[in-house]
Amino acid sequence: MPKDTIKHDPSCADDYDAQSKSVEQARASIKQLISPIKDTEKLALRDSLNRVLAQPVISPIEVPSHTNSAMDGYAMAGNDLPDGEKATTKNYQVIGKAFAGNPYEGSCESGQVIRIMTGAVMPEGCDTVIMQEHVERVERVEGVEGVEGVEGVDTDKGITQIKIGSNHKAGQNVRQAGEDIALGSDVLNVGRRLTPADLGVIASLGISEVAVIRRPRIAFFSTGDELKSVGETLGKGDIYDSNRYTLFGMLKRLNVDIIDMGVIVDDPQILKQTFLSAASMADVIITSGGVSVGEADYIKDILDEIGDCDFWKIAMKPGRPLTFGSIENTLFFGLPGNPVSVMATFYQFVQPALHYLASGTVKYPLTIQANCLTSLRKRAGRFEFQRGIYQQEENGEISVQKTGQQGSGILTSMSQANCFILLPVEMTQLEAGEKVLIQPFDSFI
Secondary structure: OOOOOOOOOOOOOOOOOOOOEOHHHHHHHHHHHOOOOOOEEEEEHHHOOOOEEOOOEEOOOOEOOOOEEOOOEEEEOHHHOOOOOOOOEEEEEEEEEEEOOEOOOOEOOOOEEEEEOOOOEOOEOOOEEEEHHHOEEEEEEEOOOOOOOOOOOOOOOEEEEEEEEOOOOOOOOEEOOOOOEOOOOEEEOOOOEOOHHHHHHHHHOOOOEEEEEOOOEEEEEEEOOOEEOOOOOOOOOOEEOOHHHHHHHHHHOOOOEEEEEEEEOOOHHHHHHHHHHHHHHOOEEEEEOOOOOOOOOOHHHHHHHHOEEEEOOEOEEOOOOOEEEEEOOEEEEEEOOOHHHHHHHHHHHHHHHHHHHHHOOOOOOOOEEEEEOOOEEOOOOOEEEEEEEEEEOOOOOEEEEEOOOOOOOOOHHHHHOOEEEEEOOOOOEEOOOOEEEEEEHHHHO
């Protein structure tokens, strides 16, 4: 067969394109153009979940505020414990009780203990707590006035005695004041995205509101004359716009302000005005479709006219035609039109960028190692994100297999999958049983 002598332009079918950035180069270029948001607002504590701290949380108190018991048991002086040499056990009188919020007001002398509950302030003279399960009750002492409410006490005739062994240490089962959080300490730092545990920590300090970073404003729309919204009737050649729904779902998880601008037809002037309108009210614009090299793909030319284009091709599959740049002070991501490519490029580039924009901290997708149960093939020259299903085996190891057909238009390959299988640029094949890196979809939440 004669050799093909036709000169080809670079295309998504090529193994390698010198004009394409690598995945890592693209991430570095995106990060370099982002200036994290500085605008702040005050929020009630319950409204601040998943928001990013704009000011450090500094403790106005000690936590715990008082030295207290870590167990239900008996408080005593540690130097009054049986020493194990002179005596292996020793009897003590229970002289009172201490509950959380209702401390014992007296002091504890040698040979005495105080019944104490978890969280109760340690009484004067006590620095040690013996768990209630580790004591032995002995006969009461006749003729001594009882103490009302102490477990095991006969309040009419006497006071309970307990026996303690020598296998205890001074200071045990006691939480010191400030042991968790010291007065004036930095508890949570700027840039932290608040978790449910963080809300509890802040509440334990008596703080009712916090300063957080303003949420990023994200405008997005789809482009294409063939796209119809859900509920409309399809004409010949028309398709329903699924990309806006997947984009909305991915953005909704990120706690950003969403501006859905709908479907925009393939008209350069309408697209240009839509871009300018979006740039006037958003921090980031995201589009799907129109970034390739077809006659109706206008996005890159419009960006060159009204903004700056940093790059428009990445050496990856799916998702090669990704355009990134800016319009005035607004970042722009032009995602491909194929639905799998939209999701792959969003997770690999847009989501990390939005995290950095909102917090000033870098967070790229989590990768873990897995045993690949299926053989995989690819061409060298591009980094591939194949769709897979991973699970934990009975022996604790992680295994993964691909979902089947891997075309960039097969959105069910994403719906059925729970991870990306990462195949590096130079790899051409992976045999079943070999190790591979995966990105669990759960880590994108």
